[in-house]
Amino acid sequence: xxxxxxxxxxxxxxxxxxxxxxxxxxxxxxxxxxxxxxxxxxxxxxxxxxxxxxxxxxxxxxxxxxxxxxxxxxxxxxxxxxxxxxxxxxxxxxxxxxxxxxxxxxxxxxxxxxxxxxxxxxxxxxxxxxxxxxxxxxxxxxxxxxxxxxxxxxxxxxxxxxxxxxxxxxxxxxxxxxxxxxxxxxxxxxxxxxxxxxxxxxxxxxxxxxxxxxxxxxxxxxxxxxxxxxxxxxxxxxxxxxxxxxxxxxxxxxxxxxxxxxxxxxxxxxxxxxxxxxxxxxxxxxxxxxxxxxxxxxxxxxxxxxxxxxxxxxxxxxxxxxxxxxxxxxxxxxxxxxxxxxxxxxxxxxxxxxx
Amino acid sequence: xxxxxxxxxxxxxxxxxxxxxxxxxxxxxxxxxxxxxxxxxxxxxxxxxxxxxxxxxxxxxxxxxxxxxxxxxxxxxxxxxxxxxxxxxxxxxxxxxxxxxxxxxxxxxxxxxxxxxxxxxxxxxxxxxxxxxxxxxxxxxxxxxxxxxxxxxxxxxxxxxxxxxxxxxxxxxxxxxxxxxxxxxxxxxxxxxxxxxxxxxxxxxxxxxxxxxxxxxxxxxxxxxxxxxxxxxxxxxxxxxxxxx
Numbered sequence: 001x002x003x004x005x006x007x008x009x010x011x012x013x014x015x016x017x018x019x020x021x022x023x024x025x026x027x028x029x030x031x032x033x034x035x036x037x038x039x040x041x042x043x044x045x046x047x048x049x050x051x052x053x054x055x056x057x058x059x060x061x062x063x064x065x066x067x068x069x070x071x072x073x074x075x076x077x078x079x080x081x082x083x084x085x086x087x088x089x090x091x092x093x094x095x096x097x098x099x100x101x102x103x104x105x106x107x108x109x110x111x112x113x114x115x116x117x118x119x120x121x122x123x124x125x126x127x128x129x130x131x132x133x134x135x136x137x138x139x140x141x142x143x144x145x146x147x148x149x150x151x152x153x154x155x156x157x158x159x160x161x162x163x164x165x166x167x168x169x170x171x172x173x174x175x176x177x178x179x180x181x182x183x184x185x186x187x188x189x190x191x192x193x194x195x196x197x198x199x200x201x202x203x204x205x206x207x208x209x210x211x212x213x214x215x216x217x218x219x220x221x222x223x224x225x226x227x228x229x230x231x232x233x234x235x236x237x238x239x240x241x242x243x244x245x246x247x248x249x250x251x252x253x254x255x256x257x258x259x260x261x262x263x264x265x266x267x268x269x270x271x272x273x274x275x276x277x278x279x280x281x282x283x284x285x286x287x288x289x290x291x292x293x294x295x296x297x298x299x300x301x302x303x304x305x306x307x308x309x310x311x312x313x314x315x316x317x318x319x320x321x322x323x324x325x326x327x328x329x330x331x332x333x334x335x336x337x338x339x340x341x342x343x344x345x346x347x348x349x350x351x352x353x354x355x
Numbered sequence: 356x357x358x359x360x361x362x363x364x365x366x367x368x369x370x371x372x373x374x375x376x377x378x379x380x381x382x383x384x385x386x387x388x389x390x391x392x393x394x395x396x397x398x399x400x401x402x403x404x405x406x407x408x409x410x411x412x413x414x415x416x417x418x419x420x421x422x423x424x425x426x427x428x429x430x431x432x433x434x435x436x437x438x439x440x441x442x443x444x445x446x447x448x449x450x451x452x453x454x455x456x457x458x459x460x461x462x463x464x465x466x467x468x469x470x471x472x473x474x475x476x477x478x479x480x481x482x483x484x485x486x487x488x489x490x491x492x493x494x495x496x497x498x499x500x501x502x503x504x505x506x507x508x509x510x511x512x513x514x515x516x517x518x519x520x521x522x523x524x525x526x527x528x529x530x531x532x533x534x535x536x537x538x539x540x541x542x543x544x545x546x547x548x549x550x551x552x553x554x555x556x557x558x559x560x561x562x563x564x565x566x567x568x569x570x571x572x573x574x575x576x577x578x579x580x581x582x583x584x585x586x587x588x589x590x591x592x593x594x595x596x597x598x599x600x
Contacts, residue, residue, distance in 0.1 A: 198461045205447050205458055211409055212445035214429035217463030217517055273449070
């Protein structure tokens with residue numbers, strides 16, 4: 001029942017937002033909204049590994065870029081079917097290519113998910129700072145590979161000519177926005193399902209104490225691999241439509257610091273214990289950055305993130321969600337009937353019994 | 356003894372140049388209550404860690420319930436029916452007491468019984484376990500709200516939640532009052548009567564003596580005595596190890 005309400009709520013909020021933006025009739029709103037939603041997906045994906053399992057990933061940009069570059073590679077293949085495919089395949093290739101965005105998202109997700117699985121397998125014995133450094137190294141290695149891969153443009157970058165129109169909607173940026181909106185809902189739904197399942201409890205034990213988790217029968221290695229795979233796949237999915245959004249993709253922008261920093265800062269500021277945290281953090285920080293880009297300068301972006309992160313680490317280490325929870329819990333009466341305050345306090349961190 | 360529940364043969368473990376365990380042989384029959392004692396640093400916890408898979412032993416074998424355990428990860432051994440508590444309590448700090456107890460129910464009890472417990476069943480079982488160790492009132496508290504004594508009880512309850520065949524209690528009673536020690540010993544004996552084999556590692560001799568049917572003594576990584584408690588504590592080597600010669 002609760003789950004059904006949640007999904008209906010998601011659809012209504014998403015639909016209202018889309019309708020509102022369309023009513024305003026300003027394409028820039030979609031353009032900026034896309035970036036915010038992209039960070040919702042990235043932050044949610046990061047939180048599955050970083051927040052639930054406690055493994056800090058500094059390589060978010062690598063997974064994001066991998067999704068973006070798999071789209072670039074497929075776009076190039078699709079644009080030059082006769083050159084890259086043997087004769088017997090070209091007929092088939094002509095019919096399925098160029099691939100549409102949802103397919104590219106799935107492929108980007110698979111590629112990044114596999115790399116996530118591999119990363120998890122190679123780094124599973126590392127904890128804390130060592131794991132973080134390993135993920136950072138992964139980003140550097142991948143960036144070097146992409147820079148030297150001529151097919152996707154190397155360090156020159158690649159231009160992606162996006163179709164002028166799409167069926168039904170017509171407007172391409174609205175289409176991309178809608179795709180990202182759906183993806184955000186999917187990412188949040190996945191995070192929420194994990195949180196309330198047996199898997200989520202398993203992840204929490206990994207975060208708290210791996211040795212004790214093993215002693216309780218939790219297969220920590222398998223769970224960590226699941227987490228790195230899901231987290232990596234979602235980041236890749238966020239990256240897959242990016243070349244079509246930006247029009248020109250080069251390694252230093254796809255592997256940019258902003259992605260790595262934002263996908264860590266947003267869940268930290270929002271709160272890492274539940275799916276609400278990354279959502280709140282990404283909406284808040286993402287919007288703030290967009291506003292700052294337009295009103296002040298685009299260089300202020302990361303400064304804002306940095307300052308906010310420092311502020312939150314000092315004042316509210318458990319993020320906005322933690323702050324709300326504590327405030328509400330203080331006001332709510334300890335005994336007796338649950339009030340709306342206590343309900344709100346548990347809402348953010350609800351765990352209605354996994355099976 | 357082919358029908359032993361736990362059979363440890365010639366178990367060896369080193370940490371660098373330090374020999375922590377040196378050729379330990381130990382066999383535990385189903386339904387037995389075994390006490391394991393030894394001075395600090397004698398290798399008791401290392402032995403437990405090697406048996407449970409937290410550490411991998413370098414030489415020798417561990418057989419449990421007819422299966423070779425070497426190379427199996429700790430969670431696989433737990434799934435086969437071995438459960439332990441930790442000497443220093445290691446609760447899951449972000450989960451409530453009830454949720455702590457629920458983890459083994461979710462990951463081990465269901466694997467052992469071959470089906471998922473229903474919401475109601477696992478909630479009932481959590482309540483029962485919490486009641487067993489006297490933590491019912493704090494079921495929805497976080498471990499940070501517990502006292503040290505309560506954390507030890509939680510540790511024990513969590514090991515019991517895995518529904519084990521063999522329970523290894525690593526100093527579950529350190530710091531408890533006289534009456535609490537009596538309570539825990541009674542609880543362990545009650546569990547034993549239900550068919551759970553128990554290995555108790557303890558420094559409180561009163562508890563060990565009243566609990567154990569058999570006493571094993573480790574000193575500097577070697578087993579120096581194994582037999583009925585009264586005989587073992589009057590063994591000259593054991594007295595020498597504890598009091599010095």
